[in-house]
């Protein structure tokens with residue numbers, strides 16, 4: 001569904017963050033991206049929904065070239081959910097309001113429907129009892145689960161996770177990974193940048209290993225983690 005073909009990325013300061021990276025993400029697949037800090041993992045992820053532009057190469061989504069003239073980037077972005085290391089919830093809005101905000105902005109959707117869907121998603125991430133709380137009343141793990149529900153509220157075809165557990169206290173990592181595992185089980189297409197090797201071993205269909213802007217290895221977790 002997403003094909004990155006020989007993409008290169010230079011930042012304005014000249015940093016060559018991606019070097020001829022090619023990768024395909026199939027529908028329903030969970031792809032985990034690992035590698036040292038600064039190797040380009042986050043940049044790669046961000047090019048998949050055009051938070052970063054690419055300098056050369058191409059990215060197609062279901063056959064549509066992201067960079068072709070006339071491509072509706074907003075529509076493509078709606079189909080891609082993103083979860084960051086920092087949760088970025090609006091502090092003055094309740095949990096439920098945070099989850100409803102983005103789909104309400106899409107004018108076609110009716111409020112009642114958006115609300116029912118948001119509640120179902122909060123149930124799914126185990127936070128239905130917290131829907132009227134404000135973010136400041138939640139733990140980090142709970143806030144990240146709200147952020148996942150918020151991304152799902154747009155009914156994305158694919159979910160991108162950029163180190164979703166790196167900012168959490170260790171005891172909260174599990175609850176977020178559990179939500180991600182359940183999404184994977186439901187067949188969600190996912191690309192996950194993480195240092196959680198247990199998650200990669202258990203959940204990934206494929207592991208991409210990056211180093212210094214290059215995609216060095218692409219393998220099944222079984223082969224990747226048994227490599228001597």
Ligand code: ADP
Pocket residue numbers: 011012013015016017035036037038039040041042043044
């Ligand atoms: P990772 O996610 O693997 O830690 P990044 O994709 O964040 O790696 O960074 C890859 C390289 O690009 C690093 O050398 C980083 O310093 C550089 N970089 C990231 N973002 C920017 C930016 N906005 N401007 C310039 N250089 C950047």
Ligand code: ADP
Pocket residue numbers: 013015038042043085162163
């Ligand atoms: P991450 O790996 O999660 O992207 P970083 O600390 O690498 O975290 O980057 C944090 C922010 O700083 C990002 O928005 C990134 O684009 C930006 N950034 C990273 N490296 C550079 C750099 N060398 N010059 C300018 N901006 C950078």
